[in-house]
Amino acid sequence: MLLKEIKNIYHLELDPLFPKEEVDSFFYLVIDHYLGLERFILAMQPNLVVSKENEDPLFFALSQLKQERPIQHILGKAHFCELEFRVDENVLIPRPETEELVYWIINEVQKGDPREEVKILDIGTGSGCIAISLAKNLPNAKAYALDISKKALQIAGENAMDNGVDIVFLEADILSLEGFKDKFDVIVSNPPYVRELEKLEMKNNVVEHEPGLALFVSDGDPLIFYKKITRFALSHLKKGGVLFFEINQYLGEEMKQLLEAENFSEIELRKDMFGNDRMLKGQLDPK
Known part of the structure; x- marks a missing residue:
């Protein structure tokens, strides 16, 4: 079958479910993953023929997309901060808004002395994308990552190995954690924050396929x-x-008030690329 015909089938089947631009993205991700073909291949070879053997994974991916399974789960990977991460149903898929948070932290840490070790704790690490990206970009960082899920920590551990960084992983529930003695220069968390009332605003591929616990x-x-x-x-x-x-x-002001009530200083609320209040920073009194 011609590759362009397969692309047309993707649009025929998926356009009722997703924006056309997103369907294009799915198609190009799939042919890159399974066939090693660049997205501009059809412009160069409009009559490229795909063998029956090579068609099969493309149509399998299509069947999964029709069930609104995330493309990252189908391919088993996601990209974040120019790194690649394994993902499955046990971890959240890394999002571009979280990349913005990571780059903010990197910029703040780089203002300090690069010769001094910086201890960082990521609470609710999931795939490990925050801790691993920080460790990869900050040579003076010693990163720790905590999660309640043993399965998530297994994925995170594999991601740390794949990306060549050493992370100290801790299995614990932050809501009941006691007796922890370490101190850190930076603590970061992207914890569960979606209210039940907001479920209706979310896409099925998130609600049905990503871990509700997270x-x-x-x-x-x-x-x-x-x-x-x-x-x-x-x-x-x-x-x-x-x-x-x-x-x-929706809770930016409430979060600022929470940090103010606990006497944090230098509190800063930032918007993400979509104009939403998404990131917050507070500093512990240096005295």
Whole structure:
């Protein structure tokens, strides 16, 4: 079959479910992954023929996309901060908004002395994308990553090995963690923050295929993780240490008030590329 005919079938089957530009993206990701073909191949070889053997994985991927399974799960990988990460149903798929948070942290750490070790703790690490990206970009970083899920930590460990960084992984529930003695220069977390009432705004490929444990909180106490992590940071950040959060876009002011109430300083709320309140930073009193 002609490759351009397969592309037309992708649009015929998927355009009712996704924007056309997204369907194009799916198609190009699939032919790159399974056939090693660049996205401009059809411009150069409009009559390229695909063998029956090579057709099969393309149509398998199409069948999975029709069920609204995330393309990253189908291919088993996602890209984040110019690195590649293994992903499956046990971890959240890394998102571009989280990349912005990582680059913010990198820029802040690079203002300090590059000869001094910087201890970083990532709470709720999932795929490990935050901790691994920080360790990869900050040679003076010693990164720790905590998660409640043993399966998530297994994926994160594989990702650390794939990307050539050493991470100290910790299996624990931050809501009940006690007796932890280490102190850090930076604590970062992208914890569950989507309220149950916001589920209706989300796409099926997220709600049905990504781990609810890492996504949702009750409407009655949506800041439950932020409250716990902020108090944890009070006793586990070094003096002058910095706390970074990815946050629910609708709760930016409430998050600022939370850090203010715990006497953090230099509090900064930032918007993401889509104009939503998404990132928050606060510093522990350096005195």
